[in-house]
Amino acid sequence: MWSSAKGEKNTQERRTVLLEKGFELFSSKGIEAIGMRDVTKVVGCGSTSAYRYFGSKAEFVVAVATWKWEQFQDNYRKLKPKARSEDMTAAEFFEFFLDSFLVLYRDNMAMLRFNQFFNVFVLSEHIDTNTLKPYQEMIGRFKERFHEMYMRAQQDKTLRTDEPEDRMFSRSLHLMLAAVTRYAVGLVYVPSDGFDAMEELRYLKELILEDYKIKQVAKKQRV
Numbered sequence: 001m002w003s004s005a006k007g008e009k010n011t012q013e014r015r016t017v018l019l020e021k022g023f024e025l026f027s028s029k030g031i032e033a034i035g036m037r038d039v040t041k042v043v044g045c046g047s048t049s050a051y052r053y054f055g056s057k058a059e060f061v062v063a064v065a066t067w068k069w070e071q072f073q074d075n076y077r078k079l080k081p082k083a084r085s086e087d088m089t090a091a092e093f094f095e096f097f098l099d100s101f102l103v104l105y106r107d108n109m110a111m112l113r114f115n116q117f118f119n120v121f122v123l124s125e126h127i128d129t130n131t132l133k134p135y136q137e138m139i140g141r142f143k144e145r146f147h148e149m150y151m152r153a154q155q156d157k158t159l160r161t162d163e164p165e166d167r168m169f170s171r172s173l174h175l176m177l178a179a180v181t182r183y184a185v186g187l188v189y190v191p192s193d194g195f196d197a198m199e200e201l202r203y204l205k206e207l208i209l210e211d212y213k214i215k216q217v218a219k220k221q222r223v
Helices: 008-029 036-043 057-077 090-107 109-125 129-156 165-185 197-212
Strands: none
Touching: 008 036, 008 057, 008 109, 036 057, 057 090, 057 109, 057 129, 090 109, 090 129, 090 165, 090 197, 109 165, 129 165, 165 197
Protein backbone atom coordinates (compact mmCIF):
# COMPACT_ATOMS: atom_id res chain seq x y z
CA MET A 1 0.00 0.00 0.00
CA TRP A 2 1.27 3.44 -0.88
CA SER A 3 2.16 5.87 1.85
CA SER A 4 1.56 9.59 1.41
CA ALA A 5 3.43 10.95 -1.59
CA LYS A 6 5.90 13.67 -0.76
CA GLY A 7 7.51 15.92 -3.31
CA GLU A 8 6.77 16.61 -6.96
CA LYS A 9 9.08 13.83 -8.21
CA ASN A 10 7.37 11.20 -6.07
CA THR A 11 3.95 12.40 -7.17
CA GLN A 12 4.92 12.24 -10.87
CA GLU A 13 6.40 8.76 -10.48
CA ARG A 14 3.20 7.45 -8.91
CA ARG A 15 1.09 9.09 -11.59
CA THR A 16 3.22 7.36 -14.23
CA VAL A 17 2.81 3.98 -12.53
CA LEU A 18 -0.97 4.40 -12.64
CA LEU A 19 -0.81 5.32 -16.33
CA GLU A 20 1.40 2.32 -17.14
CA LYS A 21 -0.80 -0.18 -15.34
CA GLY A 22 -3.95 1.41 -16.70
CA PHE A 23 -2.63 1.06 -20.24
CA GLU A 24 -1.67 -2.58 -19.69
CA LEU A 25 -5.13 -3.48 -18.41
CA PHE A 26 -7.10 -1.38 -20.90
CA SER A 27 -5.17 -2.64 -23.94
CA SER A 28 -5.49 -6.29 -22.95
CA LYS A 29 -9.03 -6.44 -21.48
CA GLY A 30 -10.80 -3.37 -22.84
CA ILE A 31 -11.65 -0.06 -21.21
CA GLU A 32 -15.28 -0.85 -20.45
CA ALA A 33 -14.32 -4.01 -18.55
CA ILE A 34 -11.77 -2.31 -16.28
CA GLY A 35 -12.63 -0.02 -13.38
CA MET A 36 -10.38 2.21 -11.33
CA ARG A 37 -10.37 -0.39 -8.55
CA ASP A 38 -8.89 -2.95 -10.93
CA VAL A 39 -6.02 -0.57 -11.69
CA THR A 40 -5.38 0.43 -8.09
CA LYS A 41 -5.44 -3.22 -6.99
CA VAL A 42 -2.62 -4.06 -9.40
CA VAL A 43 -0.67 -0.94 -8.40
CA GLY A 44 -1.18 -1.53 -4.67
CA CYS A 45 -2.92 1.65 -3.67
CA GLY A 46 -6.43 2.57 -2.61
CA SER A 47 -8.99 4.07 -4.97
CA THR A 48 -8.95 7.26 -2.92
CA SER A 49 -5.23 7.67 -3.63
CA ALA A 50 -5.78 7.25 -7.38
CA TYR A 51 -8.50 9.89 -7.42
CA ARG A 52 -6.00 12.41 -6.04
CA TYR A 53 -4.27 12.17 -9.42
CA PHE A 54 -7.31 11.72 -11.68
CA GLY A 55 -10.77 13.02 -10.89
CA SER A 56 -12.71 10.31 -12.73
CA LYS A 57 -12.27 7.19 -14.83
CA ALA A 58 -12.91 9.25 -17.98
CA GLU A 59 -10.16 11.69 -17.01
CA PHE A 60 -7.83 8.76 -16.31
CA VAL A 61 -8.55 7.08 -19.66
CA VAL A 62 -7.90 10.32 -21.54
CA ALA A 63 -4.65 10.79 -19.60
CA VAL A 64 -3.54 7.27 -20.57
CA ALA A 65 -4.30 7.91 -24.26
CA THR A 66 -2.52 11.28 -24.24
CA TRP A 67 0.52 9.88 -22.41
CA LYS A 68 0.93 6.90 -24.77
CA TRP A 69 0.62 8.97 -27.96
CA GLU A 70 3.10 11.54 -26.65
CA GLN A 71 5.46 8.73 -25.74
CA PHE A 72 5.19 7.25 -29.24
CA GLN A 73 5.72 10.62 -30.92
CA ASP A 74 8.83 11.33 -28.85
CA ASN A 75 10.33 7.91 -29.53
CA TYR A 76 9.61 8.00 -33.27
CA ARG A 77 10.89 11.56 -33.65
CA LYS A 78 14.28 10.37 -32.38
CA LEU A 79 14.58 8.22 -35.50
CA LYS A 80 14.74 11.38 -37.62
CA PRO A 81 18.14 13.08 -37.20
CA LYS A 82 17.58 16.75 -36.42
CA ALA A 83 20.20 17.93 -38.89
CA ARG A 84 18.65 15.89 -41.69
CA SER A 85 15.10 16.99 -40.94
CA GLU A 86 16.02 20.55 -41.84
CA ASP A 87 17.18 19.36 -45.27
CA MET A 88 14.31 16.97 -45.97
CA THR A 89 11.98 17.75 -48.82
CA ALA A 90 8.27 17.96 -48.11
CA ALA A 91 7.83 14.60 -49.87
CA GLU A 92 10.46 13.00 -47.62
CA PHE A 93 8.82 14.60 -44.60
CA PHE A 94 5.43 13.19 -45.66
CA GLU A 95 6.87 9.72 -46.19
CA PHE A 96 8.38 9.86 -42.69
CA PHE A 97 4.92 10.74 -41.37
CA LEU A 98 3.27 7.82 -43.20
CA ASP A 99 6.01 5.41 -42.12
CA SER A 100 5.23 6.23 -38.49
CA PHE A 101 2.01 4.22 -38.83
CA LEU A 102 3.92 1.19 -40.10
CA VAL A 103 6.24 1.46 -37.11
CA LEU A 104 3.19 1.80 -34.88
CA TYR A 105 1.81 -1.46 -36.27
CA ARG A 106 5.14 -3.28 -36.13
CA ASP A 107 6.15 -2.25 -32.60
CA ASN A 108 2.98 -1.11 -30.81
CA MET A 109 0.14 -3.58 -31.34
CA ALA A 110 -1.07 -3.01 -27.78
CA MET A 111 -1.35 0.71 -28.42
CA LEU A 112 -3.49 0.15 -31.49
CA ARG A 113 -5.79 -2.18 -29.57
CA PHE A 114 -6.06 0.42 -26.82
CA ASN A 115 -6.83 3.12 -29.39
CA GLN A 116 -9.72 1.05 -30.74
CA PHE A 117 -11.13 0.65 -27.22
CA PHE A 118 -10.54 4.35 -26.57
CA ASN A 119 -12.56 5.52 -29.57
CA VAL A 120 -15.50 3.33 -28.57
CA PHE A 121 -15.27 4.50 -24.95
CA VAL A 122 -15.27 8.20 -25.89
CA LEU A 123 -18.36 7.79 -28.06
CA SER A 124 -20.31 5.49 -25.73
CA GLU A 125 -19.59 7.53 -22.60
CA HIS A 126 -20.14 10.89 -24.33
CA ILE A 127 -16.90 12.29 -22.92
CA ASP A 128 -17.16 16.08 -22.71
CA THR A 129 -14.87 18.51 -24.52
CA ASN A 130 -13.17 19.73 -21.37
CA THR A 131 -12.14 16.20 -20.33
CA LEU A 132 -10.84 15.51 -23.84
CA LYS A 133 -8.85 18.75 -23.97
CA PRO A 134 -5.39 17.22 -23.16
CA TYR A 135 -5.89 14.62 -25.89
CA GLN A 136 -7.03 17.20 -28.43
CA GLU A 137 -4.02 19.38 -27.61
CA MET A 138 -1.75 16.41 -28.25
CA ILE A 139 -3.40 15.88 -31.67
CA GLY A 140 -2.84 19.60 -32.27
CA ARG A 141 0.91 19.07 -31.93
CA PHE A 142 0.64 16.38 -34.61
CA LYS A 143 -0.98 18.98 -36.85
CA GLU A 144 1.70 21.57 -36.12
CA ARG A 145 4.38 19.29 -37.57
CA PHE A 146 2.13 18.47 -40.51
CA HIS A 147 1.69 22.20 -41.09
CA GLU A 148 5.48 22.58 -41.27
CA MET A 149 5.57 19.93 -43.99
CA TYR A 150 2.70 21.55 -45.91
CA MET A 151 4.42 24.95 -45.86
CA ARG A 152 7.61 23.32 -47.10
CA ALA A 153 5.64 21.71 -49.93
CA GLN A 154 4.45 25.11 -51.10
CA GLN A 155 8.09 26.11 -51.44
CA ASP A 156 9.83 23.03 -52.86
CA LYS A 157 6.87 21.73 -54.94
CA THR A 158 7.57 18.07 -54.12
CA LEU A 159 3.99 17.58 -52.88
CA ARG A 160 0.82 19.01 -54.36
CA THR A 161 -0.95 21.56 -52.20
CA ASP A 162 -4.10 22.04 -54.27
CA GLU A 163 -5.97 20.19 -51.50
CA PRO A 164 -6.55 22.11 -48.25
CA GLU A 165 -4.02 21.27 -45.55
CA ASP A 166 -6.64 20.15 -43.02
CA ARG A 167 -8.22 17.73 -45.51
CA MET A 168 -4.83 16.28 -46.45
CA PHE A 169 -4.00 15.75 -42.77
CA SER A 170 -7.37 14.17 -42.03
CA ARG A 171 -7.31 11.81 -45.00
CA SER A 172 -3.76 10.56 -44.54
CA LEU A 173 -4.12 10.23 -40.75
CA HIS A 174 -7.45 8.40 -40.82
CA LEU A 175 -6.65 6.10 -43.72
CA MET A 176 -3.37 4.94 -42.21
CA LEU A 177 -4.60 4.75 -38.62
CA ALA A 178 -7.78 2.90 -39.57
CA ALA A 179 -5.79 0.37 -41.62
CA VAL A 180 -3.13 -0.41 -39.00
CA THR A 181 -5.82 -0.63 -36.30
CA ARG A 182 -7.90 -3.13 -38.27
CA TYR A 183 -4.87 -5.33 -38.85
CA ALA A 184 -3.89 -5.07 -35.18
CA VAL A 185 -7.30 -6.18 -33.88
CA GLY A 186 -7.80 -8.80 -36.62
CA LEU A 187 -10.69 -7.16 -38.50
CA VAL A 188 -9.34 -8.17 -41.91
CA TYR A 189 -10.01 -10.75 -44.60
CA VAL A 190 -7.47 -13.56 -44.47
CA PRO A 191 -6.90 -15.44 -47.77
CA SER A 192 -6.65 -19.24 -47.57
CA ASP A 193 -2.93 -19.08 -48.32
CA GLY A 194 -2.31 -16.31 -45.79
CA PHE A 195 -1.06 -12.77 -46.32
CA ASP A 196 1.67 -10.34 -45.32
CA ALA A 197 0.13 -7.49 -43.31
CA MET A 198 3.19 -5.24 -43.56
CA GLU A 199 3.33 -5.69 -47.32
CA GLU A 200 -0.31 -4.61 -47.63
CA LEU A 201 0.22 -1.63 -45.33
CA ARG A 202 3.28 -0.55 -47.32
CA TYR A 203 1.13 -0.76 -50.45
CA LEU A 204 -1.44 1.59 -48.91
CA LYS A 205 1.31 3.94 -47.77
CA GLU A 206 2.76 4.08 -51.30
CA LEU A 207 -0.68 4.76 -52.81
CA ILE A 208 -1.16 7.77 -50.54
CA LEU A 209 2.38 9.01 -51.04
CA GLU A 210 2.24 8.73 -54.82
CA ASP A 211 -1.13 10.47 -54.93
CA TYR A 212 0.35 13.58 -53.31
CA LYS A 213 3.84 13.56 -54.78
CA ILE A 214 4.51 15.83 -57.72
CA LYS A 215 6.24 13.95 -60.48
CA GLN A 216 9.51 15.61 -61.32
CA VAL A 217 9.82 15.75 -65.11
CA ALA A 218 13.42 16.00 -66.33
CA LYS A 219 13.99 18.97 -68.61
CA LYS A 220 15.19 18.12 -72.12
CA GLN A 221 18.62 19.45 -72.87
CA ARG A 222 18.77 21.86 -75.78
CA VAL A 223 20.98 20.79 -78.66
